[in-house]
Every structure is written in C-alpha cells, then in structure tokens.
Amino acid sequence: MNRRRALGAAVLVLLTVAAGVALFRSAAAGDDPARSIAAGLRCPSCQGESVADSSSPVAAAMRQVVADQLAQGRSPDEIRHWFTERYGDDVLADPPLSGPGVLLWAVPALVLLGSGYAAVRTLRPAGRRTGVPVGPAGGPGRRTAWRLGAVGLVAMVGAVAFGAAQVGRPAGDGGPPDPAAVAVLLARDLEQQGRYADAARMYRQALETRPDVDVRLRLAFTLVRAGAPADAEQEARRLLAGTPDLPDALLVLGLAQRETSPDRAPETLRRFLDVAPGHPAAGEVRRLLAPDG
Amino acid sequence: MTGRALVSLLRRPAPVLALLMTAVLGIVLAVGLHRAAGSAPDAAAGAAPGAPAPALAGPTLDGGHFDLADGRGRVVLVNVFASWCGPCRRELPLLVDVSQRWSAQGVQLVGINVKDGTAAVRALLAETGAESMTVLPDPDGTLAVGWGARGVPETFVVDRDGRIVDRRRGEVTRQWLEQRVGPLLTG
Numbered sequence: 001m002n003r004r005r006a007l008g009a010a011v012l013v014l015l016t017v018a019a020g021v022a023l024f025r026s027a028a029a030g031d032d033p034a035r036s037i038a039a040g041l042r043c044p045s046c047q048g049e050s051v052a053d054s055s056s057p058v059a060a061a062m063r064q065v066v067a068d069q070l071a072q073g074r075s076p077d078e079i080r081h082w083f084t085e086r087y088g089d090d091v092l093a094d095p096p097l098s099g100p101g102v103l104l105w106a107v108p109a110l111v112l113l114g115s116g117y118a119a120v121r122t123l124r125p126a127g128r129r130t131g132v133p134v135g136p137a138g139g140p141g142r143r144t145a146w147r148l149g150a151v152g153l154v155a156m157v158g159a160v161a162f163g164a165a166q167v168g169r170p171a172g173d174g175g176p177p178d179p180a181a182v183a184v185l186l187a188r189d190l191e192q193q194g195r196y197a198d199a200a201r202m203y204r205q206a207l208e209t210r211p212d213v214d215v216r217l218r219l220a221f222t223l224v225r226a227g228a229p230a231d232a233e234q235e236a237r238r239l240l241a242g243t244p245d246l247p248d249a250l251l252v253l254g255l256a257q258r259e260t261s262p263d264r265a266p267e268t269l270r271r272f273l274d275v276a277p278g279h280p281a282a283g284e285v286r287r288l289l290a291p292d293g
Numbered sequence: 294m295t296g297r298a299l300v301s302l303l304r305r306p307a308p309v310l311a312l313l314m315t316a317v318l319g320i321v322l323a324v325g326l327h328r329a330a331g332s333a334p335d336a337a338a339g340a341a342p343g344a345p346a347p348a349l350a351g352p353t354l355d356g357g358h359f360d361l362a363d364g365r366g367r368v369v370l371v372n373v374f375a376s377w378c379g380p381c382r383r384e385l386p387l388l389v390d391v392s393q394r395w396s397a398q399g400v401q402l403v404g405i406n407v408k409d410g411t412a413a414v415r416a417l418l419a420e421t422g423a424e425s426m427t428v429l430p431d432p433d434g435t436l437a438v439g440w441g442a443r444g445v446p447e448t449f450v451v452d453r454d455g456r457i458v459d460r461r462r463g464e465v466t467r468q469w470l471e472q473r474v475g476p477l478l479t480g
Contacts, residue, residue: 044443057408058443061434068435086347086441104325111314118311193463195380 037066037076040093041083050093119146180210187218196226213239213246220252229259247276251285258288342459346371346451347439349403354414354428359403361451367399368477370470371449373442375407376417380464381446388448389423391470398478399453404428407437407445452477 038052043059051059051066062083069079080092089095097105122142187202203219206212216239223232236253239246254269269285276282349371350360361369372388374381392402406414406428418424431437440449448465450458450473459473 057434058438061407061438064433065435065438086439087443101325103321107318107321111318114314115311193380195463197379 033076034063034067034070037070037079038063040080041066042091042093044087044091119150122146178210180206180212180215183209184215184218187222191218191222191225196222197228200226200228200231213242217248217252220249220256224252224255224259229256232256233260245275247272247279250275251279251281254285342457344457346449346455346457347441349405349429349436349440351429351436354406354411354418354430357427359427359429361403361455364401364451365455366453367401368395368453368474369451370400370402370474371405371440371451372402373405373407373437373440373445373447373449375409375445376413377409378445382417382421384446384448384464385417385421385423387467387470388465389421389426391467391474393425395474395478400474400478402426405431405436405440405442407431407434407442450474450477 035052038059039050041051041062043049043051043054043056043062045056045058046054049056049059051062053059065082066079069082074082083091095101123146183202183206187199187206190196190199190202200219200222203215203222206215207219216235220232220235220239223229223235232252233256236249236256239249240253243249250268250272254265254272257265257268266289269289272279273282273285273289279285346361346369348361350362351358353359361371370388370392372381372385374385376382388402392400402423404426409430409432411430414428414430418426418428429436437445437447440447443462446464447460447462449460452458458477461469
C-alpha cells in the first residue's frame with residue numbers, strides 16, 4: 001500500500017512539474033517586451049491571429065504603436081489599457097474574466113473537487129472512515145463504478161483534447177491550404193463588407209485555379225451589385241452555355257439585362273420563373289415583372 | 294428537504310447529485326462555447342459612440358497644421374482612407390459633397406491618409422474634387438490605430454463637443470451621413 005502511495009505522489013509531482021514547465025515556457029515566450037505585448041493583443045481585422053503574428057496593415061500599425069509607446073517609457077499595462085480604450089476588452093488575447101466567464105472556470109473546478117471528494121469517500125476502505133459507517137457504501141460494485149467512471153472521464157477529456165486539436169487546424173492535414181478556397185472565403189468577406197468590386201476580383205482569381213459553377217454564380221451576382229452588368233451578363237451566359245436552364249444563371253442574366261438591355265430582361269426573368277417557380281427570389285421577380293413594378 | 298436528508302445526501306453522493314452536477318457543467322460549457330464563438334471582436338467598445346474623440350493633431354498634406362481640439366464647436370467627419378483602397382475612392386466624392394453642402398453650418402471633413410504616397414493621394418484628391426479637404430498623412434498607420442480603426446475606409450462623426458456620435462466601417466452612404474450629421478446641424 002505504501003508503494004502505491006509513493007507512486008501516486010510521484011505521478012502528482014510529475015504532473016505539477018510538467019504544468020509548471022509548460023506555464024513557464026508559454027510565459028517566457030517573449031524576452032522582447034514589444035513582441036510579448038503584441039502577442040497578447042488580438043489583431044482586430046483578422047480571425048484568431050495576434051498582432052505579433054498577423055501581416056495585416058492594422059496589425060503592423062499596432063506593432064508600431066507598441067514600439068513607440070515603449071520608447072516613450074510607458075509600461076506594458078498602460079499600453080494594453082491604451083488599446084482597450086480604443087478597441088475594447090476583446091483586443092486582449094486574455095480578456096479579464098467577468099460574468100459567465102468566471103463560471104466557466106469555477107463550475108468545472110467545483111465539480112472536479114466535489115466528485116474527487118465523493119470518490120475518496122467511496123473508495124477508502126470502510127474501517128478507516130472517521131464518520132459513522134453508512135451501510136455498504138464502499139461495496140465492490142460501487143468501487144468498480146467509480147473506477148469505470150474515472151476511466152470514462154479520462155477517455156472523454158482525451159477525446160475532447162484530440163478533437164479540439166483537429167478542429168483547430170485550418171484545412172486538411174499538413175498540406176498547404178487550397179488557394180481557390182481561400183480566395184472564395186476572402187471574396188465572401190469582401191462581399192459582406194460591401195466591397196463588391198474587390199470581391200469580384202477574388203472570385204475571378206478563385207475561378208482561375210478551379211472553375212466552379214457556384215463560384216461563377218456568386219461572381220455574376222457580385223458583378224451586378226458592383227455595377228458591372230455587362231460583365232455579369234457575360235458570366236451568366238457562360239454558365240447557361242453549360243447548363244441552359246440553370247435557374248440562378250437565368251436570374252442573374254435577367255437582373256443584368258435590366259441594366260444592359262431592359263427590353264430583353266422580362267423575357268429572361270419569365271424563363272427563370274418557368275424553370276424555378278418556387279425559387280426564394282421568385283416572389284421578388286414577379287413583383288419586378290408586374291406592370292407597375 | 295430536512296437537515297438530516299441533506300447530510301445523508303452529502304455523505305452518499307446520490308446519482309441525482311451526480312446528474313445535477315453534470316447538467317450544470319454541461320450548461321456552463323455550452324454557454325461558454327457559445328460566447329467564445331459569438332464574441333467577434335467587432336462588437337467592441339473602443340472609440341465608441343458617446344466617447345470623447347481621441348486626439349488628432351499633426352502636419353497636413355498641404356504643409357499646414359491641424360488639431361482637432363481647435364475644432365470644438367464644429368461637426369467633424371473623420372475619414373480614414375487610402376488612395377489604394379477602392380471603396381475609399383468611391384465614397385470620397387460623397388463625403389466631399391456632403392461636407393461642402395454643410396460647411397456653412399460648421400461641418401468639416403478631415404482625412405487620415407493611411408500608408409499612402411503623397412503623389413497618389415494628391416492625384417486622388419484632384420480627381421474627386423477634394424482638394425479643399427484637410428488631410429493628415431499617416432504613413433505608418435498609427436494615427437488610425439489611435440482612433441481604433443480596423444481598416445479602410447472607416448468614418449467617424451464627431452459632434453460640436455468633441456464626442457464621437459457614430460462610426461462606420463466600410464463605405465458610407467448618403468442616408469447614413471444624413472441620419473448621423475443632420476441632427477447635429479441644428480444644435
């Protein structure tokens with residue numbers, strides 16, 4: 001039994017040392033104060049990148065601000081405060097805990113402590129208990145249940161850790177990200193920002209490496225919004241050459257023709273309605289085609 | 294629940310308790326994950342509406358000097374822009390038009406010109422009829438960061454007391470400008 005205890009203590013010590021080393025390594029990552037401050041700031045125009053790692057113009061400017069303020073003799077805390085005044089607490093990689101954020105740490109810790117206590121009570125031999133023994137609490141069945149439970153918990157944590165690592169990976173295993181997919185993502189982002197001309201350029205870039213019907217459709221719709229109906233018409237015709245009755249292609253062609261050749265637009269839009277009467281845009285098109293529209 | 298029942302429940306952690314704890318843990322984790330996924334940094338406060346406008350002072354493109362603090366009593370449109378940015382080029386004529394129309398009521402347009410070349414920005418100003426615009430060159434982008442800008446273009450409306458009324462990321466529209474600036478003109 002003593003050997004067992006010694007082993008348990010050794011495992012605990014080992015885990016504590018490992019945690020300490022990990023903490024020390026992550027904290028000591030930056031000897032350079034400018035770099036460590038930048039690493040603690042989130043790039044506000046990127047997804048999940050720190051100011052230290054991002055190559056975006058805003059991040060570059062923020063690094064410059066950090067360097068300037070350090071040169072002026074400001075402390076890291078003052079600099080971080082300066083940024084939170086401008087970009088909010090979310091600019092910090094580790095924002096201060098508040099509200100439900102505290103619960104997120106406290107509840108799992110309490111649950112762990114509680115179940116640890118319960119486990120110790122159940123697994124400890126009945127004779128050693130200080131309290132009044134309560135029936136056959138520590139029976140072999142219960143112990144087995146606790147042990148199985150512990151193994152299950154460890155397996156779950158391991159599975160989550162493994163799964164999270166998989167999810168965190170941007171694309172596929174190892175290989176470089178698909179440039180066409182990246183271009184499409186960028187284009188969608190630009191489109192959401194209302195930068196249609198830039199979005200169209202990215203869609204075209206994506207199409208160069210991977211001709212795809214959906215991407216070409218998005219390009220055509222974006223061109224209509226970017227105020228380039230002639231280009232949109234050209235893309236729509238290309239799509240229709242492949243699939244003559246593709247509803248979205250007919251729709252975008254009709255919308256483009258409303259600008260380029262208004263007399264031909266109604267015919268195209270009617271064809272669209274014939275092909276896809278239940279299309280989400282059908283109602284709007286009917287309204288456009290109505291005599292007063 | 295009587296005291297004795299509670300004590301016996303604590304002594305022998307009943308399955309109910311385990312279930313309860315698991316449920317609470319699950320809910321907290323779910324809430325936490327949802328928050329982590331939903332809290333895009335753009336909901337941030339920062340140079341938010343109602344806050345005093347950050348300092349903005351420095352040499353201008355035409356060799357003069359500008360200080361926003363001198364502009365108290367005026368409504369100032371601060372536009373973060375660059376000649377290499379398409380939406381900035383598109384929105385500039387609108388901003389110039391609106392500020393000229395309201396200049397008699399004390400509206401001024403000030404540009405923070407981010408990471409740009411002098412010749413390129415001069416050409417843009419000439420092209421869009423914006424030569425009268427006050428432009429502060431910001432070659433390393435630090436002025437824009439001082440305003441909490443996340444990119445170009447971005448436009449801030451500063452009222453006569455030097456407070457930010459609203460900000461807009463991306464291209465402005467006439468409607469947005471009229472809604473934000475209009476009410477400040479009478480005051």
